[in-house]
Amino acid sequence: MYDFTTVIDRTGQHAFAIDGPGRIPGVFPESPDEGFDVIPLWVADMSFATCPSITKALKKRVEHPLFGYFITPQEFYERVVYWQTTRHQVKGLTKQAIGYENGVVAGVITAAQVLCTPGETLLIHSPHYNGFENGLCNAGFRLERSPLVRDDCGIMRMDFEDMERRIVAKNIHALVFCNPHNPCGRVWDAEELARMMALCQKHDVYVISDEIWSDLIAPGYRHLPLQSVSADARGRVIALYALGKTFNLSGMLASYHIIYNERLKHLMERQGKLNYYNEMHVLSLPAFLGAYTPEGAQWVNELMQVISGNMELAISRLSRYPGVRCTKPQATYMLFVDFSAWCADHGMTVSELAAKGCRVGVTWQDGRIYHDPDCIRMNLALPRALLEKALERIDRYVLCAG
Ligand SMILES: Cc1ncc(COP(=O)(O)O)c(C=O)c1O
Incomplete structure (x- = not known):
């Protein structure tokens, strides 16, 4: 306990x-x-x-007095594969698809820069996490908001007709998706995700799926990674994860992307390097090693x-x-x-x-x-x-x- x-x-x-x-x-x-x-x-x-397993790993690392640049070790990728496989039943994840990010919002902006031209409009559901607006608009993008609609049970649902109308009217090719959703607390079900991805495929919309909340699922529900919805989704989605929300480590900037599409993966890594020092923080490594464990x-x-x-x-x-x-x-x-x-x-x-x-x-x-x-x-x-x-x-x- x-x-x-x-x-x-x-x-x-x-x-x-x-x-x-x-x-x-x-x-x-x-x-x-x-x-x-x-x-x-x-x-x-x-x-x-x-x-406590994280604090223990951090203490051990801090005992060594040098904190210089270092190479992200194989162990980091192994821990991510372990976590995604055991926690979310992800299949076929390898090191090639994983890349460290200094924060999820930073990763969302990098992904937008990969998928869109400057000034382009991205679709997002409303309400939405305010950090998306701050980050993306400051970086020169525009947001088109498709309102979520409360059903009779008070549960927020996507309005697919509204999304399609906006995608067509604004010639949109990228969607920022929050899976699960903050602030509405939705765990999207398989049918909703499949329908959304079918819409994206139809209009060639790529998806930035922020899955930062994916470990914090209420008892009785299960998170479905958007990339697991279909073969097309696997290649159409840039997904982002982090320790921040899960383990209360937001000050650590310990985040990563998963991208199966080789071309997008290459572009994401390249853009990340153009934007900022996007290498692993020296204390993020022990945090990952302590976090992604059975404990x-x-x-x-x-x-x-x-x-x-x-x-x-x-x-x-x-x-x-x-x-x-x-x-x-x-x-x-x-x-x-x-x-x-x-x-x-x-x-x-x-x-x-x-x-x-x-x-x-x-x-x-x-x-x-x-x-x-x-x-x-x-x-x-x-x-x-x-x-x-x-x-x-x-x-x-x-x-x-x-
Ligand atoms: C949906 C969502 N994405 C991203 C973040 C922030 O992530 P980071 O601090 O890694 O940029 C938050 C923080 O509340 C969030 O709710």
Whole structure:
């Protein structure tokens, strides 16, 4: 049993989650009023210590006092193959298809540069992770948003007709896909993925599949790597993975791509080298070696049980308020709560509600940054005691009198 209950003090560690609020108005949440501490329910890192096998591997490496450039060893590729094979039942993955990336967003931008010309428009589902917009638009690309649509059970679905219409109207040849989806928490099923890839094949659209959340799947669901959908998908998809979300190692930039299409693989490596120093970070290697192990797998399994419990607690407490709608996510540790009806009843906007929470340290995130003005995103990867503290503050100060 790993420890997911200790509340760890991050003071003095320059942690974005704790020290970030108030730093960039309109982008980061506001810092709380005096007397309230930040309960980090926002940026996608966890309030849990990473898996002990990773810390152990890092400590061992740090004992050796030289940290110069080095060659990515065979062991890295073997660990990735081990993880993808055992965790996601990937078949036929070899070293040739794998390449290190200094961060997933960086990899998404590199992939866009490989697949598109400057200024070209890429299709994306909306809502979407804000980092895509920042990264891709800053790099000179445009985004065409195809809205996801909530079904009768509150589950977000792709609108294939809408996607096709936009692909044709804007002459689109690249799609940025989030599998599983942040912030909506969807694990796309086989039928949806097959239909999407058939559409991409029909219109010759290549796909950048960000699978950074693929290890954080709720009990009862299974992640399907997009490349596994068909032979065509295997050659049409650039997939990206990382340790960051899975093991709470986002500061480590330990990421990688999988590309089976030899030409795309060559172009991706070439473009990565043109853009930045895209070699492995010296501490990423021990992190990978400690993470992609049976111990790492067990840690993630236990983590997802804890997150599932946190989701149930938060949903049961928030659903007591008429007009607050939340569906248990199938993946990620993000709960995307629709407060639009509650806010309409109480004469306030969802942004005002988000700000009200932040003032008392309920540091959640206004859905507008994901292009969903009805929702607030809550990061529930935190010890139960912290979550209870947040829910009490929500009851007492936020949803109390509107
Ligand atoms: C879908 C998605 N992709 C990428 C990232 C960031 O990845 P990185 O820090 O490796 O660039 C995040 C972080 O929240 C994310 O949610």
